[in-house]
Amino acid sequence: MDLKAGLVRTALNGTARVAPRLAGRWAIDLFSNPRSRVAVKPAEEPVMRRAERGELTVNGKTVAVYRWGTGERPVLLMHGWMSRASRWSPLVHALTERGYSPVAFDGPGHGESGGRGSDVVEFRDIARRLQAEHGTFTALIGHSIGGLSAFFALHGGVAADRLVSLAAPADFDYLVQGFRAGAGLGPWAAAELRRRIEHELFPGETDAWARLSATYRPTRLTLPIMIVHDESDDVIGRDQSDRVIAAFGGQADLLVTKGLGHRRVLADPQVIEAVLDFASATDPVG
Structure with missing residues (x-):
């Protein structure tokens, strides 16, 4: 111990x-409050150097915001606990290659943002502010608590054409x-x-x-949903995604991976390709 x-x-x-x-x-x-802030990995630095950087203020906390692409077909990325926007680098690279414009942020208490900690309410409020700037998101993608925050944000007025939740809790x-x-x-x-x-x-x-549940009033969310979870996730149990799938029925698709655990789903090439296919399923450009 x-x-x-x-x-x-x-x-x-x-x-x-x-x-x-x-x-x-x-x-x-x-x-x-996160116990520590994780650093940018060397492999993430090239993507982060290409980002257009900005900031906004939520509850007196400065929030670091990152943007890529031309602004067309914006995609909002919401990271998990004790993580940061740079962890989305493999997906950011793939999205920009397909003509999407990813938008990400470091939650308060994470990455380069101020404050000591954050919560799903602040994540929702940040998403609202970013939507006011970028318009309806082509896709809203969240990992772990960011996935739960994405559901909460959609109920809180944030608009997106599609939702992807990776390794997220149901409640x-x-x-x-x-x-x-x-x-x-x-x-x-x-x-x-x-x-x-x-x-x-x-x-x-x-x-x-x-x-504070991804299964809250599921009939109010009519957008297509993709759920990704690894069967060996030792942080958020696979049963959490099963509960979400059961609540949404045929509206949600489940992708179960093997051997990736909780965090490697973010960088897995097959997961990224599946997310891209899902995001572009009704996209006339794609």
């Missing part, structure tokens, strides 16, 4: 016995329970984290946890 992680677990569980609200505040801080509560189990926190943490998320993300809302 990592010594630091063990000390944090002991401190939080001990504090919860006498001051559960204080322990909850510490726990939500750990849950909401936000899945992430909460996974964090609690991984950190070794007692049952107190689940209730306190849920209470704080409801209070801080959805004040006054009565159906917060239903809305």
Whole structure:
């Protein structure tokens, strides 16, 4: 066991016995803020050097934005937790080769953006701002929590012709329970984290946890959906995508990969080709 992680677990569980609200505040801080920022990989640098860079501000946090292409047929890319826009480099290269214009961002607390952390609400708000600039997206593509954020953004007014979700959870509560189990926190943490998320993300809302689900009111989303998940994903279980497929029926296609795990699906040539084929299925240019 990592010594630091063990000390944090002991401190939080001990504090919860006498001051559960204080322990909850510490726990939500750990849950909401990435432990570190990942760096750009050498293989990603050529694509990132070609990006047109900009920024916007959400909740007082500066968000780094990257654009490629001519602006025609924009595609919005939403990265996962403890990731960054550069991880989309293989797909960005392929999209621009096909005449699409990828748009990506580093979420707050990630990459070159400001802040300590972010959430699906901020990802939705960033997507709204980018749509106001670029118009309806030809495709909205998200990985991991970025995939869940994509569903949430579509319910929040963001418009796209197609949706691709890679290795994403079906419910936000899945992430909460996974964090609690991984950190070794007692049952107190689940209730306190849920209470704080409801209070801080959805004040006054009565159906917060239903809305934080990819399966929320599926009949409201009429666009074609592609779900990609690796059968050996040890971060987000394959069953999460099965739940989404069951909710959307024939509206959603499922691509199951083998041996890629949670992150390598982003750079796998076969996955990229399948995503491109799906994105261009109704594209007159494609």
